Amino acid sequence: MSDNPTRQVTDWLSGFDKALASGDVAAVVSMFDEDSYWRDLVTFTWNIKTMEGRDQIRDMLEAQLAHAKPGNWALEGEATHADGVTEGWITFETQSARGKGHIRLKGDKCWTLLTTMVELKGHEEKKGPTRENGVAHGAFKDRKTWAEAKADEEAELGYTRQPYCVIVGGGQGGIGLGARMKRLGVPTIIIEKNERPGDSWRKRYKSLCLHDPVWYDHMPYLPFPEHWPVFSPKDKLGDWLEMYTKVMELNYWGSSECTGATYDQAAGVWTLHVNRNGEKVILKPKQLILATGMSGVPNVPQFAGADKFKGDQHHSSKHPGGEGYAGKKCIVIGSNNSAHDICADLWENGADVTMVQRSSTHIAKSDTLMELALGPIYSEEAVKNGIDHHTADLIFASIPYKIMHTLQKPAYDEMAKRDADLYERLEKAGFMLDFGDDGSGLFMKYLRRGSGYYIDVGASDLVADGHIKLKSGVSVEEITENSVRFNDGSELPADLIVYATGYGSMNGWAAGLISQEVADKVGKCWGLGSGTTKDPGPWEGELRNMWKPTHQEALWFHGGNLHQSRHYSQFLSLQIKARMEGVATPVYGMGEVHHLQ
Numbered sequence: 001m002s003d004n005p006t007r008q009v010t011d012w013l014s015g016f017d018k019a020l021a022s023g024d025v026a027a028v029v030s031m032f033d034e035d036s037y038w039r040d041l042v043t044f045t046w047n048i049k050t051m052e053g054r055d056q057i058r059d060m061l062e063a064q065l066a067h068a069k070p071g072n073w074a075l076e077g078e079a080t081h082a083d084g085v086t087e088g089w090i091t092f093e094t095q096s097a098r099g100k101g102h103i104r105l106k107g108d109k110c111w112t113l114l115t116t117m118v119e120l121k122g123h124e125e126k127k128g129p130t131r132e133n134g135v136a137h138g139a140f141k142d143r144k145t146w147a148e149a150k151a152d153e154e155a156e157l158g159y160t161r162q163p164y165c166v167i168v169g170g171g172q173g174g175i176g177l178g179a180r181m182k183r184l185g186v187p188t189i190i191i192e193k194n195e196r197p198g199d200s201w202r203k204r205y206k207s208l209c210l211h212d213p214v215w216y217d218h219m220p221y222l223p224f225p226e227h228w229p230v231f232s233p234k235d236k237l238g239d240w241l242e243m244y245t246k247v248m249e250l251n252y253w254g255s256s257e258c259t260g261a262t263y264d265q266a267a268g269v270w271t272l273h274v275n276r277n278g279e280k281v282i283l284k285p286k287q288l289i290l291a292t293g294m295s296g297v298p299n300v301p302q303f304a305g306a307d308k309f310k311g312d313q314h315h316s317s318k319h320p321g322g323e324g325y326a327g328k329k330c331i332v333i334g335s336n337n338s339a340h341d342i343c344a345d346l347w348e349n350g351a352d353v354t355m356v357q358r359s360s361t362h363i364a365k366s367d368t369l370m371e372l373a374l375g376p377i378y379s380e381e382a383v384k385n386g387i388d389h390h391t392a393d394l395i396f397a398s399i400p401y402k403i404m405h406t407l408q409k410p411a412y413d414e415m416a417k418r419d420a421d422l423y424e425r426l427e428k429a430g431f432m433l434d435f436g437d438d439g440s441g442l443f444m445k446y447l448r449r450g451s452g453y454y455i456d457v458g459a460s461d462l463v464a465d466g467h468i469k470l471k472s473g474v475s476v477e478e479i480t481e482n483s484v485r486f487n488d489g490s491e492l493p494a495d496l497i498v499y500a501t502g503y504g505s506m507n508g509w510a511a512g513l514i515s516q517e518v519a520d521k522v523g524k525c526w527g528l529g530s531g532t533t534k535d536p537g538p539w540e541g542e543l544r545n546m547w548k549p550t551h552q553e554a555l556w557f558h559g560g561n562l563h564q565s566r567h568y569s570q571f572l573s574l575q576i577k578a579r580m581e582g583v584a585t586p587v588y589g590m591g592e593v594h595h596l597q
Contacts, residue, residue: 005079009088012105013073020070025061029054033109037400042117042571043092043099044068045588046578048548050400050541064588069095076100085111089394096121096583097574102398114398117574123581125183150249157251158283163189164580165287166272167558168258168513171200173565174291175241176220177558179248180573183221186580189283190250190291191274193257197245198238205321207345208234210562211337211455213370215378217562218389219244220569231366231457261288261514263554270554287576290509291558297508299501301333305479309497316342316500322349329493330354331484333476334500335361335431336451340459342498343468354492355463356484357472360432362453363460364412364442365419372411372418373443378563393567401447401528401541405440412441422456425464430472437532446561447543448535450526451502505597506557507545514555522550523593525557540591547572549587 012031019027032038038051044064051057072093079088086105093099098121102114119125126132134146144152157163165181167174170192181188194200201208210217210232214224217232222244224232232240245252255277262271272283298315306313316338322330322345330346332339335357346353364373376382377392387395399407412435416423423433434452436445445452454460462468474486485491505526511519522545529540542548545557547568558565558572578585 005081005086005088006075008081008086008105008108009075009079009090009103012103012108012110013075013090016110017071017073020065020073023065025058025065028061029058031110032057032113033106033111036109036111036113037402038110038113038115039397039400040115041397042574043094043097043115044070046549046575046585047587047589048542048546048568048571049589050402051589052400052402052541060588064586067095067584067586093121096578100394102394104398112398112400114394116394116397117571120574120578120581120583123184123577123583127183154251157187158189158253158281161187162284163187163251164285165189165289165576166191166258166270166283166285167289167291168509169291169293169558170194170197170245170252170254171291171293172219172237172241172562173293173558173560173569174289175245175248175250175252176565177289177291177569177573178250178252179220179244180569181576182248182250184573184577186573186577188251189285190252191256191258192252192254195255196238196242197252197254198241199254201234201238201241204234205319205342205345206323207321207341207348209457210237211366211457212561212563213374213378215380215383215389215392216374218566219562220566222247223389258513263288263514263518263552265553268554287554287556287579289556289558289572289576290506290513292506292509293559297504297512298499299504300499301476301501303476303479308481309479309494310481311495311497313497314499316498317503319345319498322346322351325496326350328352328495330496330498331356331492331494332498332500333358334498334502335359335454335472336500336502337454339498339500340454340456340463342500344459344462346496347462347467351496352469354469354471356474356476356486357432357470358475359452360434362434362436362442362445363423363426363431363456364415364453365422365456365460368415368419369442369455372414373408373441389563389566393563396563397567402539404447405436405438405444408440408444409438412436412439415441422460422464426460429464429466430470431463432472444530448528448530448532451534506559507597510552510555514552518552518555520596521593522552522555522557524595524597525559527595529594536595538594542591544591549575549590551590551593 051060074091076089090101097117098119100118104112165188167190170190174190178190213230214228257275260273270285270288274281298317300315330351330353332343333356343353343355442453477487478485483491483493505524507519507522507525525545527535529537531537
């Protein structure tokens with residue numbers, strides 16, 4: 001191995017470039033370690049796909065190399081070496097795009113390679129030196145102001161002129177993706193049932209806030225200002241989203257609901273039936289994106305006797321807040337993020353609240369999580385070290401999911417030691433704890449199943465101290481007119497039952513909006529196929545159906561937390577733009593449908 005990391009990476013890239021240019025797939029594959037990973041975000045595969053090992057890399061190149069025509073591979077900045085691994089940032093081009101990536105070498109062989117699409121050639125975003133003038137200097141009759149031109153566009157799109165794309169869901173995901181589309185010149189309408197952008201946050205219970213820190217949560221193009229709090233309160237975030245929608249000039253249809261959708265395969269056009277503030281509108285986009293969050297339709301369990309309950313009962317997504325429940329006996333079924341938040345909200349408002357824990361839960365204290373898991377790349381310290389959120393996103397993306405759990409585990413092992421006192425107190429109170437099937441903690445649980453954890457911002461102490469009562473290791477047997485009975489024979493009186501029981505897969509939205517047939521054709525959204533709890537195999541290697549082509553032509557899914565929505569909206573928007581402009585997009589590696597929901 002060279003003692004000069006920069007020379008080592010430069011030499012490897014030079015050989016890689018030559019082998020690719022000559023079409024010598026065997027030579028390219030030999031440059032990878034036996035234990036190697038090539039993660040591609042759209043550039044080679046027009047998909048989000050990880051090739052694991054030499055055989056999968058060979059298969060991808062044999063299928064895609066002639067079309068991709070890659071070249072101009074170069075190291076960006078200096079490479080580094082530590083713990084037997086040399087790594088660096090790289091740039092490259094394909095026939096249709098410019099890209100950025102990351103490489104890790106073990107010796108003279110590639111261990112991990114990340115390739116991501118940055119922009120389409122000839123269809124770049126207008127910015128910097130190519131930004132628009134905004135006004136036409138001179139004297140003109142019948143001049144239109146910017147406001148008049150914007151109003152004309154809003155009046156036309158969806159009526160006399162059809163959008164190329166419709167995004168169903170105007171929360172932070174749909175808004176951020178809409179901004180990407182706007183910057184790329186893709187005519188897009190965002191459909192949202194709430195009246196104003198941000199209402200999906202404003203209308204939730206009072207204590208709701210982001211559990212992830214500010215450095216992790218920036219929107220595309222407009223990061224939060226430097227004074228922004230570490231954790232965003234719900235109403236503040238709602239105002240930011242409303243401002244963002246206005247400043248980014250998005251075509252946002254509030255008080256609107258898509259009531260049905262069908263796809264004409266021959267014409268390549270969707271027909272969407274929209275109720276826009278009482279007006280029936282038919283839209284005919286070429287592409288349909290469901291941006292209803294990573295969670296699908298709320299899971300509301302069907303317990304015997306629930307229809308006879310005389311008190312209030314609702315899913316956590318409908319919880320209005322605890323203000324009206326002072327002195328009331330409240331039961332929250334569930335023990336993950338929403339359950340803890342709602343229990344704390346009810347306790348703050350003077351309710352007698354009991355959490356019903358049916359299965360074990362991973363608890364991560366917010367401060368500890370920020371320091372150990374997020375701090376190295378998403379923190380003020382990281383920014384000082386030159387790692388902004390764009391760089392952090394790529395660092396995170398460069399780690400293949402196949403090995404991510406092994407890199408996550410040490411942080412959670414340390415968390416278990418550091419916060420042992422809290423965990424001991426919780427277990428003493430009867431709370432069932434876990435750190436994931438393999439001890440890899442919160443983020444792997446999130447990727448694998450999207451549930452099973454709580455980021456502790458105060459409720460765990462309330463549970464440990466008995467302020468939030470706990471009923472654990474039981475299931476609900478029956479609901480009576482004024483109580484909940486459990487399978488251990490016990491019974492609790494109740495004035496309120498909150499079902500903090502999670503959500504189904506996102507394809508549930510497709511079933512309701514389009515058809516069950518289409519939902520089944522697409523299959524389960526989310527999950528890696530790890531074979532762990534609630535993430536059945538076979539191994540997929542990427543999140544199922546997210547931000548990439550699905551088995552239903554022209555139907556896409558966009559969701560996840562603010563970090564994922566920001567990062568992956570770049571690649572989804574480029575896929576849509578390429579199709580609008582007629583750029584060839586041969587998709588490689590579409591996953592099979594193994595699970596329907």
